[in-house]
Amino acid sequence: MNFDMSPYGAYIWPAYGISALALAGLTSWSWIRWRRAKAKLAALEQRK
């Protein structure tokens, strides 16, 4: 694999960095919301 981006590293790395951060953030946010909703519903069903 070739990681030498010269002379365009200043454009390529931020493009990859921002994409990775955004997609990882989106995945984590969706997963956390799912876990919270599942836990909340379980707690409510137990209280029934």
Next chain:
Amino acid sequence: MNWLFRYANPHEFMRLSGAVLPFTAVATVLCLVLALYLGFTAPPDYQQGRTVLILFIHVPAATSAMMVYGAIAVCSLLSLVWRHPLSDTAARAAAPLGVIFTVLGLVTGSLWGRPMWGTYWAWDPRLTSFLLLLFLYFGYMALWNAIEDETKAARAAAVLALVGAVNIPIIKFSVNWWNTLHQGESIVTGDLAPVFLAPLLLMMAGYVLLFVTLWMVRIRTAILERRATVLMQRGAQ
């Protein structure tokens, strides 16, 4: 249409999506990892040098952004015609995913445009119509949040989604209809060398699979949240 209604039932959807999710999640990771490997081992383009690497993330983000809007428009149509509540849930759950893909399309395109065109931004038909897509997403989400009655909010948002769908063919064909800085179609025309086409198609598959996976997770979350709300309302009575 019977099969559609069968799986549009929340209970059936939870069962089916629960079974499918692990496979789409694994397929997403495999596609993305393989695409990154092929992309970073591809040679520099004879004109664009190594900025061709941005192609592998810009095109998947942009096509996904349009595809997500298309999915919202289809769900909105199903909701308006057949009044199925899961269609509204699905459409609403997709919107934040579409926003992220649209922002990524704009940001990566801008970072690609600076070294290739000499500017981060131009009021060019493709770029402008794509920016309009972002505003349509914002408008759609704002409408959902602005109207308290969920049935009315769903109806209004569905109408906006369908009206805004006109922008999708405008984005797609803007490079053919007008003179633009943006390059034309190169996947379907076969102008892209196989060494670049393979990582691009794999990355596109990875983005689509990621969307499908996260969409299912978000619809499942919305179904559970609705059940929790019903339980809380029953408890309060």
